[in-house]
Amino acid sequence: MLTKRIIPCLDIKNGRTVKGINFVNLRDAGDPVELGAAYSRAGADELVYLDITATIEERNTFAQLVTQIALNLSIPFTVGGGIRTDEDVARMLGAGADKISINSAAVRNPGILDIMARRFGSQCIVLAIDARFKENDWYVYLDGGRTPTEIKALEWAKEADSRGAGEILLTSMNHDGTKNGFADELTAMFSESLGIPVIASGGAGNMDHFKNIFEKGKADAALAASVFHFGEIKITDLKKYLYEQNIMVRYEN
Amino acid sequence: MKVAIIKYNAGNIHSVELALTRLGVKSILTDDPDVINAADKVIFPGQGEASSAMEYLTKHNLDSVLRNLGQPFLGICLGLQLMCKHSEENNTTALGIFDTVVKKFQSKELKIPQVGWNRVINIKTPLFSGIKEGSFFYFLHSFYAQKNSGNVIGETDYGINYASALQHKNYYAVQFHPEKSGENGEKLLKNFLDL
Numbered sequence: 001m002l003t004k005r006i007i008p009c010l011d012i013k014n015g016r017t018v019k020g021i022n023f024v025n026l027r028d029a030g031d032p033v034e035l036g037a038a039y040s041r042a043g044a045d046e047l048v049y050l051d052i053t054a055t056i057e058e059r060n061t062f063a064q065l066v067t068q069i070a071l072n073l074s075i076p077f078t079v080g081g082g083i084r085t086d087e088d089v090a091r092m093l094g095a096g097a098d099k100i101s102i103n104s105a106a107v108r109n110p111g112i113l114d115i116m117a118r119r120f121g122s123q124c125i126v127l128a129i130d131a132r133f134k135e136n137d138w139y140v141y142l143d144g145g146r147t148p149t150e151i152k153a154l155e156w157a158k159e160a161d162s163r164g165a166g167e168i169l170l171t172s173m174n175h176d177g178t179k180n181g182f183a184d185e186l187t188a189m190f191s192e193s194l195g196i197p198v199i200a201s202g203g204a205g206n207m208d209h210f211k212n213i214f215e216k217g218k219a220d221a222a223l224a225a226s227v228f229h230f231g232e233i234k235i236t237d238l239k240k241y242l243y244e245q246n247i248m249v250r251y252e253n
Numbered sequence: 254m255k256v257a258i259i260k261y262n263a264g265n266i267h268s269v270e271l272a273l274t275r276l277g278v279k280s281i282l283t284d285d286p287d288v289i290n291a292a293d294k295v296i297f298p299g300q301g302e303a304s305s306a307m308e309y310l311t312k313h314n315l316d317s318v319l320r321n322l323g324q325p326f327l328g329i330c331l332g333l334q335l336m337c338k339h340s341e342e343n344n345t346t347a348l349g350i351f352d353t354v355v356k357k358f359q360s361k362e363l364k365i366p367q368v369g370w371n372r373v374i375n376i377k378t379p380l381f382s383g384i385k386e387g388s389f390f391y392f393l394h395s396f397y398a399q400k401n402s403g404n405v406i407g408e409t410d411y412g413i414n415y416a417s418a419l420q421h422k423n424y425y426a427v428q429f430h431p432e433k434s435g436e437n438g439e440k441l442l443k444n445f446l447d448l
Contacts, residue, residue: 002363002371002411003389040435045370070271076391076433096271098433121301123366123393167368197364220364250370250389 003250004214004242005045005221006235007199008228010035011052012081015061017229018052032065033072039228040075042235045250047073048101048169048223051081063095070096078126086115093120101126101169104142107151110163117164126199127165129153131186132173138186145173153186154193161194168194169223171201179205179227187217199223207233207241214247254446256280257292259319259332261299262309269298269329272432276442286318293324294446298432299331300393303355304343306335320348325448328426330394333419336426337398351419351426353401360412366395367411373418373429377406380418380425382444388437390429392417397428 011018016030036047049069051062059082066079079092080101089100106113106127116125130145131138131153138153157168170190172183180203187200197220200213204224213219227233243251258269260282273280273296280296281288289295297319299306310316319326328336335347340355347355358365370389373381397415400408407418407427417428425445431438 002367002369002392005369070268071274074272074275074433074435074439076393076430094267096267098268123300123368166366195365197366197368220368252385252389 001248003045003248004219005199006043006210006238006249007046007048007221007223008039008044008235009048009050009201009223009225010229011050011225012062012065013053014058015065033068036069036073036077039235040073043239043250044075044235045221046075047077049077049079050101051079053081063091066092066095066097080126080128085112086119089116089120089124093124097124099124099126099166101128103128103130104147106160106165107140107142107149107156110159113160113163113165117166122164122166122196125165126167126169127157127160128169128171129157129160130171130173131183133186138172141173154190157190157194161196165196167197167199167220169199169201172203175203176201178203181205181209182213182217182219182222184212184217187213187219191218191220197221204233207238210238210242211245211247214242254278254294255292256294256296256446257289258282259289259295259297259315260284261306261313261315262301266298268430269296269432272439272442276439276446278446284313284315286314289315289318290322294448295319295322295324295326296329296445297326297332297336297426298329299335301331302342303331303334303340303345303347303396306331307345307347310335310348316348320350323423325445326424327445328424329432330428330430333398333426333428334396336419336424340396342396350424351398351401351404351421353399353404353416353419355396355398357396358412363412367392370434371409371411371417371429373407373409375405375408376418377420379448380406380420380427380441380444384437384440384444390417390427390431390434390437390441392429394428 084105200219409417
């Protein structure tokens with residue numbers, strides 16, 4: 001059977017990995033290529049590289065980095081940050097990325113999803129949604145969570161599915177950074193309502209949280225950043241734990 | 254060794270080229286029949302939609318070239334599907350190298366496409382030489398090849414049990430992406446290059 005995926009996310013600024021990094025046995029943990037390779041060796045199933053820079057010059061640096069990653073990594077990786085048009089997608093796929101993720105730009109121009117899916121195939125289009133619970137429902141937030149909208153998150157996900165998104169990367173802003181666990185209920189609602197895979201993000205603090213997001217949250221994949229970067233959870237240990245808990249994961253003992 | 258990668262209107266052909274580079278093998282991306290015929294190995298990769306891919310191949314007279322090669326040939330993902338007789342994807346008549354057909358996954362419980370790592374079972378040499386039975390490979394697809402009696406060299410379960418690797422004479426094909434399947438994938442590519 002298909003296994004649940006564990007996906008570390010790396011933030012990139014000026015060609016370097018940012019956020020605190022606590023990796024032993026690495027010459028240069030700030031090197032996104034070397035860090036990605038280390039995650040791959042530890043058993044990560046995919047990687048996400050997020051470009052958090054703003055200027056065009058820095059974007060070009062990022063594209064060059066994507067080629068270096070592709071040359072050195074033998075597992076799939078997604079790139080995100082600053083993807084607005086189908087030309088942006090062409091550049092990133094051409095640089096060697098397997099998938100791209102798009103967020104705010106798709107909300108502002110939903111038709112771009114149809115264009116991207118027709119030109120490149122749904123399999124490489126990941127729609128990222130930042131959702132926050134307010135009053136009685138989950139709403140979409142834009143621009144890294146700074147801009148609220150009146151769009152209900154699940155409705156937007158369904159629309160994106162029908163327009164050709166291949167996967168949904170769902171971040172709960174209420175859970176992100178808390179280390180108190182993923183948004184299990186929200187993710188289960190998405191996973192049961194959508195025909196495409198859902199990647200859960202936000203809130204990972206311990207190994208049990210991963211078990212919960214797969215069992216209760218019905219997630220197809222779980223993404224985390226700091227718990228991996230700071231070495232609080234080792235991917236090798238996490239895979240073994242999930243395997244022992246009878247969660248289907250890629251683990252060869 | 255000359256390795257030709259078939260160039261056509263399918264996505265992510267680049268990643269196969271990069272995987273070969275990791276193995277220290279140079280390849281050439283081409284739709285030139287002479288270059289393809291002269292190559293020691295031919296790889297037919299691809300992601301995308303079946304009917305437009307077949308249209309492109311036919312328009313460039315590549316369909317008959319690909320059917321009549323004698324050197325080791327490896328189809329990947331959409332490549333495998335196009336090597337079958339017919340695909341349900343937009344009712345496409347394909348190359349017909351393998352005597353089987355391609356269907357769409359049908360399931361209320363399963364996500365489509367299948368995205369991620371799954372096991373390949375009942376594997377056969379030489380393509381899977383040195384690879385453990387039930388090893389994991391990376392899959393990304395909505396359509397699958399039905400098993401037949403003569404060509405199956407690997408199987409996978411996703412709602413149903415289907416052919417994830419096929420062989421007919423010098424023609425090999427895998428539904429998963431060896432170029433994205435870590436060490437197992439690299440081993441499989443090496444096995445192919447050693448044929």
